[in-house]
Amino acid sequence: xxxxxxxxxxxxxxxxxxxxxxxxxxxxxxxxxxxxxxxxxxxxxxxxxxxxxxxxxxxxxxxxxxxxxxxxxxxxxxxxxxxxxxxxxxxxxxxxxxxxxxxxxxxxxxxxxxxxxxxxxxxxxxxxxxxxxxxxxxxxxxxxxxxxxxxxxxxxxxxxxxxxxxxxxxxxxxxxxxxxxxxxxxxxxxxxxxxxxxxxxxxxxxxxxxxxxxxxxxxxxxxxxxxxxxxxxxxxxxxxxxxxxxxxxxxxxxxxxxxxxxxxxxxxx
Amino acid sequence: xxxxxxxxxxxxxxxxxxxxxxxxxxxxxxxxxxxxxxxxxxxxxxxxxxxxxxxxxxxxxxxxxxxxxxxxxxxxxxxxxxxxxxxxxxxxxxxxxxxxxxxxxxxxxxxxxxxxxxxxxxxxxxxxxxxxxxxxxxxxxxxxxxxxxxxxxxxxxxxxxxxxxxxxxxxxxxxxxxxxxxxxxxxxxxxxxxxxxxxxxxxxxxxxxxxxxxxxxxxxxxxxxxxxxxxxxxxxxxxxxxxxxxxxxxxxxxxxxxxxxxxxxxxxxxxxxxxxxxxxxxxxxxxxxxxxxx
Numbered sequence: 001x002x003x004x005x006x007x008x009x010x011x012x013x014x015x016x017x018x019x020x021x022x023x024x025x026x027x028x029x030x031x032x033x034x035x036x037x038x039x040x041x042x043x044x045x046x047x048x049x050x051x052x053x054x055x056x057x058x059x060x061x062x063x064x065x066x067x068x069x070x071x072x073x074x075x076x077x078x079x080x081x082x083x084x085x086x087x088x089x090x091x092x093x094x095x096x097x098x099x100x101x102x103x104x105x106x107x108x109x110x111x112x113x114x115x116x117x118x119x120x121x122x123x124x125x126x127x128x129x130x131x132x133x134x135x136x137x138x139x140x141x142x143x144x145x146x147x148x149x150x151x152x153x154x155x156x157x158x159x160x161x162x163x164x165x166x167x168x169x170x171x172x173x174x175x176x177x178x179x180x181x182x183x184x185x186x187x188x189x190x191x192x193x194x195x196x197x198x199x200x201x202x203x204x205x206x207x208x209x210x211x212x213x214x215x216x217x218x219x220x221x222x223x224x225x226x227x228x229x230x231x232x233x234x235x236x237x238x239x240x241x242x243x244x245x246x247x248x249x250x251x252x253x254x255x256x257x258x259x260x261x262x263x264x265x266x267x268x269x
Numbered sequence: 270x271x272x273x274x275x276x277x278x279x280x281x282x283x284x285x286x287x288x289x290x291x292x293x294x295x296x297x298x299x300x301x302x303x304x305x306x307x308x309x310x311x312x313x314x315x316x317x318x319x320x321x322x323x324x325x326x327x328x329x330x331x332x333x334x335x336x337x338x339x340x341x342x343x344x345x346x347x348x349x350x351x352x353x354x355x356x357x358x359x360x361x362x363x364x365x366x367x368x369x370x371x372x373x374x375x376x377x378x379x380x381x382x383x384x385x386x387x388x389x390x391x392x393x394x395x396x397x398x399x400x401x402x403x404x405x406x407x408x409x410x411x412x413x414x415x416x417x418x419x420x421x422x423x424x425x426x427x428x429x430x431x432x433x434x435x436x437x438x439x440x441x442x443x444x445x446x447x448x449x450x451x452x453x454x455x456x457x458x459x460x461x462x463x464x465x466x467x468x469x470x471x472x473x474x475x476x477x478x479x480x481x482x483x484x485x486x487x488x489x490x491x492x493x494x495x496x497x498x499x500x501x502x503x504x505x506x507x508x509x510x511x512x513x514x515x516x517x518x519x520x521x522x523x524x525x526x527x528x529x530x531x532x533x534x535x536x537x538x539x540x541x542x543x544x545x546x547x548x549x550x551x552x553x554x555x556x557x558x559x560x561x562x563x
Contacts, residue, residue, distance in 0.1 A: 011367060018364050022387050025398035025438065028408055032401055040401055043411035086288035093273045105293055111491070113499025113543060115516050116304075119536045123307050123529060124300035144296035166276065176278025205391035208501045208516075212523065221393050228397055228506055237401075240394045251389040255382055 026244060033237040040234040052234040056242075059235060065223035068135070069204055072219060075139035076146055076203040077196045083143065084150025084195060085188070091151070092158045107152075109145035117145055118212030133215030141213045146202050150195040157191040190261060197254060201247070308534035329534030339518055339535075346515040347542065349429060350497035353436045354444075354490050360437070361444040361489070366478065368445075369452035370460065388442040396506045399435040400426065403507065427509030435507040440496045444489040451485025452478065487554040495543045515539060 032040040036049035056062060087106055091099055109117060121141035125131040161184075169179045207221045214222060220239075227236050274282050309325045317323065333339055368380060387395070402409050403425040410422035425431050455478065463473050479486070504514035519539065522532030551557070 011363075011371065014363055015367065018360070019383055021438075022383070022441075025395070025402055026387070026390070029394075029398040029401050039404070039406070041404060041407050042401075043406065043408050083288050083292040086285045087292065089277065090273060090285050090289055093276055095272075102289075102293075105297065109297055111495065111543070111547065112301075113495055113516075113539060115499055115501055115519060116536050116540050119519070119523070119533065120300035120304040121296070122523075123533055124303045127303060127307065128299075140296060144292070144300075147292055147296075163276075176276075176281055180277065180281055201389065205393065207393050208499065211501060211520070221391065224397070225393055225502065225505060228400060236397070240397060244390055244394060247389050247391070248386050251386050252382070255385060259378070 029237055030241045030244070033234055033241050035234065038233060040232065040237045052238040055233065055235040056238045061218075062220070062223060062239065065218045065220045068217050069220040072135060072138050072142065072210075073200040073203045075135070076142050077199050079139060080143040080146040080199045081150050081192065081195050083147040084152075085154050085192070087147065087151040088154030088158055089184075091155060092161075107148050110148050112145070114145075114206070114208030115212060117141055118209040121209075122213050133213045133217075135215075135217055137213040137215070138210055138217065138219070141209050142203050142206055145209070146199045149198055149202065153195045153198065154188065154191050157188060161187060190257075194254065194258070197250070201250070304533050305537055307530055308537045310530050312528045312530040329531045330538070332531060333535065333538060342513050342518055343515050343538070345429070346498055349433055349436075350494050353433055353440065353497040354494045356437050357441045357444040357493050358486065358490060361441060361448060365445055365448035365452055365482075365485075366474075369449050370455065370457060370478075384442065384445060388446075392439055393502045393506070395439045396435055396503050399431075399438060400506050403431050403434070426507055427512065429508070429512045431507040432504050432512055432514070435503045436497050436500060439500075439503055440493045443492040443496060447488040447492065448482055448485040451482040451488075455481045483554045484556045487550045487556050491547050491550050494546050498542060498546075499539065 028042055029040075031042050033052055034048050034050070035042060035046055036051065037044070037046045087102075091103060091106075094102065118141050121137055121144065122133060125137055125140070131137060165183050166179050169183055170176070174182070204219075205221055206219075207225065210219055210222060218226075224236060224239065273285070277285065308329055309327070310323060311326055311328060313320075313322060333343060368377070368384075372380060401407055404410075405422055405424060405426070407425075409425060410419075413419045414422060459477055460473055463477055468476070499516060500514065501516045501520065504512065504517055508514065508517075515535070516539070519532050519535045522528050522535060526532070
């Protein structure tokens, strides 16, 4: 065996191990859904069953938690996407140290541990406005950092924007409102869709921040965590399996759309 | 500022400025400042708020030094998070290098997708997967006993080892992508040239690849450390009373101890830890803030 083929063999083995490491745990978790054992496991195998999907379907508290998660997700889209859009529109037109400073403040929530985002929101709103934990604070706390993700998406798209289009429209007598509605906004529509998708996903799976500001409301992620600690049955696996399947579907569609978009757009010079 | 007004007109400019002000002031800056202010005050019943006892004090911070259990948990959170960061870096570096420099172009889209997909999956569910694997009658114990490494199943959940194993799995993807992105811009010809001039692979990495990938390595380490030190889900699921994490101590101050001021002080200490780690990485890898915030 030559040195080159040996190196290729080691690289291949390492990649197989790495991707096996990424996917095998998820596969085992999924497989445990179909085991009729009362505790989710694959060893020993007690026989194939679909009963845990039925148990999940009949779980009233799961449906309630799902409803809460959907509500919070919709709220976060409504708050975080416009905030991120406004921030990107502002940054796009600043060229100075003010831009660097604002940018640093805007991305700082992404470099702050989630628990601290939750705690600071909880303390601030109780002390200043007397608002306690619940749906409202959950939406605000999540939006405070999800808006930063949205901002980054919008900023990336705005960088490829041909500003002469806006200038031409203004020269031809369009109002600022018309330019924004007819030119800027349509150009940003794909970014609005992907920002909304990302915001919803981030909100849906958030745990660390939500835990501190949720009050008495329970989102689906919080519900899963509490089920794992008290009252774990393979119904939790069934739920996980469904969520993972939906996520993979979403991720693949998102990637395909993103790549198609990237192909259509020539690279910025 | 004039550029903004000229481009968007007065109405839109006002709306944009208002939205940005609401976000940054009401949702980001003021809450952080108030949390810090809160952490320097004693915990008082509402009737005494603003009274003579409501003075600034360092008492909440002194608690961490006097409470040996909390201090031990804090120190463990630091070394365990550092360990998680080091292990993920070691595991990811070869993968990132392969993806950025070696992989054939036509295979790349599929490989990237295979990395992206687990990245999208809920952190809590990825943690739960390890709960199943590490469980007392789970597959890992079955495998270890089956191979004859142990005569009977071991308790793998509820200790620090389980938490650290879980964290490596959950946060590994935050290490891969930054390094991969940084390595992609390295010209393959540079590596070829070094090899032609007789450099071994160790030297190629030390002198060419690693210096080029430094900003990516720094970002990956910062993200991983921050997520590990600030993690609540992983220790809550895979740990136990004997392996508490600093975030769990903070949570208990808020929702079991009922002492928010004390909890805010601990939260601020955690934040300082993360900022200190960011500064350390910037010093270590000699990269600026602009390299990191890209």
